[in-house]
Amino acid sequence: MRNSAGTHAGDEPATVGTPPAPVERHGYVLLSPDDFNAGALLGLRTPPPNILIEGDCLEVLSFIESNSVDLIFADPPYNLQLKTKDLRRPNNTLVDGVDDQWDQFTSFEEYDRFTERWLKECRRILSPTGSIWVIGSYHNIFRVGRLLQDTGYWILNDIVYAKKNPMPHFRGVRFTNAHETLIWAKKSEGARKITFNYRALKELNGGKQMRSDWWDLPICGGAERLRDANGNKLHSTQKPEALLERVLLATSGPGDLVLDPFAGTGTTGVVAQRMGRRWIMIEREAAYRELIEGRIARVADNGACERQ
Ligand SMILES: C[S@@+](CC[C@H](N)C(=O)[O-])C[C@H]1O[C@@H](n2cnc3c(N)ncnc32)[C@H](O)[C@@H]1O
Numbered sequence: 001m002r003n004s005a006g007t008h009a010g011d012e013p014a015t016v017g018t019p020p021a022p023v024e025r026h027g028y029v030l031l032s033p034d035d036f037n038a039g040a041l042l043g044l045r046t047p048p049p050n051i052l053i054e055g056d057c058l059e060v061l062s063f064i065e066s067n068s069v070d071l072i073f074a075d076p077p078y079n080l081q082l083k084t085k086d087l088r089r090p091n092n093t094l095v096d097g098v099d100d101q102w103d104q105f106t107s108f109e110e111y112d113r114f115t116e117r118w119l120k121e122c123r124r125i126l127s128p129t130g131s132i133w134v135i136g137s138y139h140n141i142f143r144v145g146r147l148l149q150d151t152g153y154w155i156l157n158d159i160v161y162a163k164k165n166p167m168p169h170f171r172g173v174r175f176t177n178a179h180e181t182l183i184w185a186k187k188s189e190g191a192r193k194i195t196f197n198y199r200a201l202k203e204l205n206g207g208k209q210m211r212s213d214w215w216d217l218p219i220c221g222g223a224e225r226l227r228d229a230n231g232n233k234l235h236s237t238q239k240p241e242a243l244l245e246r247v248l249l250a251t252s253g254p255g256d257l258v259l260d261p262f263a264g265t266g267t268t269g270v271v272a273q274r275m276g277r278r279w280i281m282i283e284r285e286a287a288y289r290e291l292i293e294g295r296i297a298r299v300a301d302n303g304a305c306e307r308q
Pocket of ligand 1: 055056057058075076077078102235237238239240261262263264265266267268282283284285288
């Protein structure tokens with residue numbers, strides 16, 4: 001991998017002064033924006049260790065080696081276009097919607113430019129036998145699907161992740177929005193031998209072929225959901241670990257390198273660590289990076305590789 005000074009791992013560093021040593025944590029390396037800007041190496045070892053990077057994925061992805069990642073799981077901004085922060089239920093309580101700054105784009109064109117940039121970089125770093133998953137809602141998934149195809153990926157399936165207890169449509173002028181969609185794609189139409197653990201999935205599904213409509217997964221709640229002392233969610237779109245477990249079981253193997261460019265609370269890395277996969281997670285917000293550190297520490301304390 002290149003470092004942020006533009007050299008490759010193993011090259012003589014072209015930086016002035018010595019870059020600070022990246023911080024070694026519970027089985028992973030943490031790169032802060034300062035480390036990154038000072039030229040801390042991403043490729044410290046081969047194969048790379050687990051790496052948590054606080055930074056903008058549009059910048060960070062360009063430092064990752066081509067064809068080096070086995071699986072990408074991306075849960076990008078939805079571009080929900082929420083116009084009001086004051087959405088209320090009929091009983092006048094406030095709805096906890098996704099109105100975060102990270103989800104704001106000025107236009108579809110801006111969102112498309114952003115999406116195209118990270119999709120292209122992800123395609124470059126994806127191994128020819130690897131695959132990518134992108135999850136989204138009706139607000140963004142059709143744009144993402146088109147851009148996946150336009151940038152050269154080949155779509156393998158779309159999955160409906162159905163929610164058992166979705167939030168009702170309070171004004172009652174539309175259907176209850178009760179699912180999200182995942183698109184699963186490979187690097188190109190000609191890519192062969194894509195990892196797909198058909199038998200493991202069939203076993204999980206009581207001996208029947210796993211279908212593309214997933215009705216049996218929970219939403220993220222209970223002890224798994226990160227909350228503050230007042231019970232408020234610490235991240236608006238934390239995904240359930242069960243969803244990632246299925247994705248990783250289906251399309252990766254032990255030791256594979258899994259990358260999440262929009263890590264949020266770190267669900268992908270937490271599950272990857274537990275399932276014996278290596279991981280790279282990128283998250284722009286320092287507050288979420290801290291949540292990730294806490295979660296990974298708890299997994300490390302409970303022992304990795306609990307489930308395969
Ligand atoms: C939909 S959330 C991901 C939630 C995650 N799957 C989880 O289970 O917690 C998207 C995340 O991407 C982050 N983000 C948005 N734009 C980013 C960028 N350009 N680079 C890195 N992270 C970004 C946001 O801060 C947010 O935490």
